[in-house]
Amino acid sequence: MTGGAPGGRALSAPIMGRAEEPTVFELSSPGRSAWSFRTTGVPEWTAEELVPADHLRPEPLALPEVSERDLVGHVTRLSARQYSVDLGAYPLGSCTMKYNPKLCDDAAGLAGLAGAHPSAPAALTQGWMELLADLAARLCAITGMHAATLQPPAGAAGELTGLLLMRAWHRDQGRQRTKVIIPDSAHGTNPASVTLGGYTTVTVPSDARGCVDVAALRERLDDDVAGIMLTNPNTLGLFEEDIAEIAAAVHEVGGLLYYDGANLNAILGVTRPGDMGFDIVHMNLHKTFAVPHGGGGPGAGPVAVSERLAPYLPGPLPIVGDDGAWEWFTPARSIGRVHSWHGNALALARAYSYILANGGDGLRKVAEAAVLNANWLRQRLRGSYDMPYDRPGMHEFVASAASLKRTAGLKAVDVAKRLLEEGFHAPTVYFPLIVEEALMIEPTETESPQTMEALAQALERIAADPEGASAAPRSTPVGRVDEARAARHLIPTWDARPEPRTSE
Amino acid sequence: MGHFVPHTDAEIAEMLAFLGLSSTEDLFATVPEALRLAGGLAMAPGLSEPDVAAEMGRLAAVNAVFPQLVCFAGGGVYDHEVPAATRSLTFRSEFVTAYTPYQPEVAQGVLQMLFEYQTMVARLAGLEVANASLYDGASALVEGVNLAVAASGRSTVWLSRGVNPSWRSVLETFSAGTGHELVDVALVDGVTAWPADGQVGAVVVQYPNYLGCLEDLGEARRAADRAGALLVVVSDPVSTGLLRSPGSFGADVVVGEGQPFGTPMSFGGPLLGLFACRMSHIRRLPGRLVGETVDVEGRTAYVTTLRTREQDIRREKASSNVCTNQTLIAVACAIQLSWLGTGGLRELALRCARGTRYTRHALLGIDGVAPLVGAPTLREFAVRTPVPAATVVERMADEGFLAGVALSDEFGGGLLVAVTERRTRAEIDQYAAAFEKVVR
Numbered sequence: 001m002t003g004g005a006p007g008g009r010a011l012s013a014p015i016m017g018r019a020e021e022p023t024v025f026e027l028s029s030p031g032r033s034a035w036s037f038r039t040t041g042v043p044e045w046t047a048e049e050l051v052p053a054d055h056l057r058p059e060p061l062a063l064p065e066v067s068e069r070d071l072v073g074h075v076t077r078l079s080a081r082q083y084s085v086d087l088g089a090y091p092l093g094s095c096t097m098k099y100n101p102k103l104c105d106d107a108a109g110l111a112g113l114a115g116a117h118p119s120a121p122a123a124l125t126q127g128w129m130e131l132l133a134d135l136a137a138r139l140c141a142i143t144g145m146h147a148a149t150l151q152p153p154a155g156a157a158g159e160l161t162g163l164l165l166m167r168a169w170h171r172d173q174g175r176q177r178t179k180v181i182i183p184d185s186a187h188g189t190n191p192a193s194v195t196l197g198g199y200t201t202v203t204v205p206s207d208a209r210g211c212v213d214v215a216a217l218r219e220r221l222d223d224d225v226a227g228i229m230l231t232n233p234n235t236l237g238l239f240e241e242d243i244a245e246i247a248a249a250v251h252e253v254g255g256l257l258y259y260d261g262a263n264l265n266a267i268l269g270v271t272r273p274g275d276m277g278f279d280i281v282h283m284n285l286h287k288t289f290a291v292p293h294g295g296g297g298p299g300a301g302p303v304a305v306s307e308r309l310a311p312y313l314p315g316p317l318p319i320v321g322d323d324g325a326w327e328w329f330t331p332a333r334s335i336g337r338v339h340s341w342h343g344n345a346l347a348l349a350r351a352y353s354y355i356l357a358n359g360g361d362g363l364r365k366v367a368e369a370a371v372l373n374a375n376w377l378r379q380r381l382r383g384s385y386d387m388p389y390d391r392p393g394m395h396e397f398v399a400s401a402a403s404l405k406r407t408a409g410l411k412a413v414d415v416a417k418r419l420l421e422e423g424f425h426a427p428t429v430y431f432p433l434i435v436e437e438a439l440m441i442e443p444t445e446t447e448s449p450q451t452m453e454a455l456a457q458a459l460e461r462i463a464a465d466p467e468g469a470s471a472a473p474r475s476t477p478v479g480r481v482d483e484a485r486a487a488r489h490l491i492p493t494w495d496a497r498p499e500p501r502t503s504e
Numbered sequence: 505m506g507h508f509v510p511h512t513d514a515e516i517a518e519m520l521a522f523l524g525l526s527s528t529e530d531l532f533a534t535v536p537e538a539l540r541l542a543g544g545l546a547m548a549p550g551l552s553e554p555d556v557a558a559e560m561g562r563l564a565a566v567n568a569v570f571p572q573l574v575c576f577a578g579g580g581v582y583d584h585e586v587p588a589a590t591r592s593l594t595f596r597s598e599f600v601t602a603y604t605p606y607q608p609e610v611a612q613g614v615l616q617m618l619f620e621y622q623t624m625v626a627r628l629a630g631l632e633v634a635n636a637s638l639y640d641g642a643s644a645l646v647e648g649v650n651l652a653v654a655a656s657g658r659s660t661v662w663l664s665r666g667v668n669p670s671w672r673s674v675l676e677t678f679s680a681g682t683g684h685e686l687v688d689v690a691l692v693d694g695v696t697a698w699p700a701d702g703q704v705g706a707v708v709v710q711y712p713n714y715l716g717c718l719e720d721l722g723e724a725r726r727a728a729d730r731a732g733a734l735l736v737v738v739s740d741p742v743s744t745g746l747l748r749s750p751g752s753f754g755a756d757v758v759v760g761e762g763q764p765f766g767t768p769m770s771f772g773g774p775l776l777g778l779f780a781c782r783m784s785h786i787r788r789l790p791g792r793l794v795g796e797t798v799d800v801e802g803r804t805a806y807v808t809t810l811r812t813r814e815q816d817i818r819r820e821k822a823s824s825n826v827c828t829n830q831t832l833i834a835v836a837c838a839i840q841l842s843w844l845g846t847g848g849l850r851e852l853a854l855r856c857a858r859g860t861r862y863t864r865h866a867l868l869g870i871d872g873v874a875p876l877v878g879a880p881t882l883r884e885f886a887v888r889t890p891v892p893a894a895t896v897v898e899r900m901a902d903e904g905f906l907a908g909v910a911l912s913d914e915f916g917g918g919l920l921v922a923v924t925e926r927r928t929r930a931e932i933d934q935y936a937a938a939f940e941k942v943v944r
């Protein structure tokens with residue numbers, strides 16, 4: 001794959017700003033302003049006339065006082081200190097940082113979608129309701145499930161929603177259960193959600209091949225197990241080949257199977273959680289369906305369920321009424337709302353436009369190219385890094401810097417920081433917890449073979465020349481950040497700075 | 505159509521050959537044959553960009569929005585102006601297409617924006633620390649109650665009926681898992697009447713409350729003290745431009761909805777959960793927190809901190825399960841608050857309050873329209889109408905207005921009306937004239 005155009009590879013370092021940017025509070029100048037409001041003609045009562053004295057703020061709340069030009073300069077300079085998918089490859093394992101098509105931005109920006117108040121009667125929001133209903137139907141088709149709620153605003157919210165569905169189900173079976181099983185390779189949100197769902201976490205180990213140890217699972221199964229949460233492919237990027245056997249065993253004791261959809265990208269159009277035996281599925285639309293991650297959100301974490309769990313879904317849901325119009329409906333045994341309205345609706349609209357653009361055929365190609373890129377890179381890097389689970393995988397793989405650490409002092413974190421210097425974002429490091437010096441790499445389908453080649457060469461250079469890696473990164477907006485100091489001398493706001501400087 | 509996969513057929517063949525495979529189907533050899541989806545997804549083929557745009561445009565055109573429908577609805581989501589600078593800066597793709605700032609050396613942009621956001625949210629609350637955002641006001645309320653219960657060691661919660669009913673419903677949903685006992689506390693003439701005695705973990709009040717009324721936060725603080733509870737205040741951040749901060753009344757935790765600052769109504773999402781608390785509770789803070797530090801050369805730098813509270817490290821003992829939050833909406837909020845500045849926030853609150861008074865006066869002049877409750881209001885108010893509120897909303901839509909939010913039986917019906925800085929005197933006069941017509 002040599003000799004191609006540099007296609008897709010973007011070097012971040014030369015364009016990203018090295019100069020420190022003061023906070024907006026330091027840019028503030030008393031009396032300066034940017035605000036501008038509509039001329040309304042409404043009578044100009046004073047604050048004293050409008051607010052009872054015991055409620056009235058004694059002095060105005062201090063906010064930055066800047067001109068619009070200063071604000072635009074400040075935020076734009078900050079944006080130059082930020083890596084992004086639009087800038088270059090982002091092989092952050094488990095995060096599916098694929099390119100976010102611009103047509104989805106246009107869709108979410110439509111005034112008819114963005115300008116709608118959520119309390120408007122159904123007759124006035126038929127377009128939104130059709131969009132949400134069709135998105136739910138398509139997500140069910142993709143996952144092989146029966147019905148879905150779009151309310152959960154993120155993956156972790158989807159997990160907790162799923163666990164509350166599990167609770168409601170078991171309650172109606174006559175007895176509440178206490179335990180939920182999760183693999184030792186699971187995402188941290190799984191056990192945290194289990195606790196909030198009122199359950200106790202039971203961990204099942206992975207076997208030597210990186211999959212759930214089925215014998216160990218059987219030992220943990222009893223009639224106090226409410227269910228199991230699995231990611232498939234799992235966080236090692238491996239397909240749980242025994243999933244049918246696992247499903248049968250869990251169902252046999254009356255438990256339910258929960259599918260963590262973080263890695264759904266790998267199986268689009270190839271296989272479906274519903275066909276594997278899962279009862280509850282959450283999806284991360286900000287991973288699989290290209291909703292941009294926004295620096296940490298907003299995402300969307302819809303939950304789809306099998307037919308027997310549909311009566312428990314959060315409401316209201318859009319359905320077609322007798323007169324053919326969309327109306328809101330809350331299922332009979334609903335667990336209740338999990339969002340103040342209908343979830344992150346504009347993120348849902350983005351995902352919907354992405355699904356329309358790809359179609360069934362395109363989604364299958366997404367999975368193929370994602371799996372192809374990951375396996376190509378794993379195969380390519382076998383000589384440079386340890387591959388603790390060195391066999392064909394899916395959309396991501398976990399390499400290890402364990403040998404490099406022993407022989408050359410090169411730790412996973414050093415590889416990550418060196419890769420930043422090379423102009424790429426780093427992989428996920430030190431996760432999953434079961435792999436020493438883990439480097440979890442997910443190239444995604446939108447990176448070209450040329451970008452993959454450049455990424456491989458960069459990782460090979462790092463392994464071949466570990467000298468000075470602990471000083472990396474040197475070409476980024478700031479050098480290695482002192483995280484321990486941030487926790488020890490906590491400064492969570494500008495007002496908490498040790499020598500407070502006022503904005504005056 | 506696979507528009508977004510760059511690989512040519514030749515490149516795919518070359519990469520497969522490198523792996524010793526002959527077809528893309530071989531990539532999925534570890535998926536048991538019986539589980540493979542025969543025939544592919546039951547879904548139409550992909551559409552071109554213009555065709556997607558046409559379909560999305562069709563769906564958008566079906567919804568009634570401004571200017572076809574002039575908005576007087578609130579109840580947690582408000583029709584505020586989003587200025588060009590906020591829109592343009594928020595949608596810079598460096599912010600939009602970044603991941604959570606796990607590598608601070610290449611994420612100073614998002615991290616510093618969040619640090620500025622936390623500072624401004626803490627000031628709005630009148631407390632010392634704010635987190636880097638939660639999903640919406642409802643989820644912030646849930647986390648606030650979780651914090652209060654954990655800190656007090658008591659799981660009973662006094663929950664004012666003046667708290668947004670949709671948020672209360674979310675809290676109730678999640679209480680099924682946490683086991684919190686929610687005790688509704690009734691309103692008397694629009695403000696909460698707290699029980700005289702009892703020991704609880706959290707006292708929750710909204711300011712101004714769902715009906716727009718100014719609750720007595722001093723009274724709520726005393727109720728919390730008597731009960732040995734933390735005081736959790738749900739605060740409207742726009743009103744804070746005119747009102748004393750909840751922190752000045754002794755709130756321990758302040759939560760709220762940040763949508764009014766820089767985010768369109770968006771059919772109710774994405775929203776922005778504001779969360780602030782006293783420094784003494786920082787180890788229980790849910791979600792991400794950005795702190796200031798230095799890099800190896802001593803330059804100012806920002807990083808997510810106190811990470812040991814979080815789910816990826818603490819797992820089942822984490823303070824919350826939150827991972828992805830609403831960072832981009834928090835960035836919009838920080839930009840908008842900077843655009844408003846000290847004078848603009850006060851002016852915004854003042855304009856909302858003026859429009860509200862003018863509208864309220866106009867509606868109360870209509871035969872059969874009366875205040876639902878007597879307590880003073882600021883930027884939202886509830887009226888009793890001679891015909892059911894849902895009917896008013898329905899009829900007013902034909903007149904070109906979203907008249908408000910029809911209240912449930914819990915409040916004895918009535919219509920909740922919100923007026924923002926966007927409403928002109930002419931719009932309000934037309935609204936009142938139409939209102940008079942439809943309630944006749």
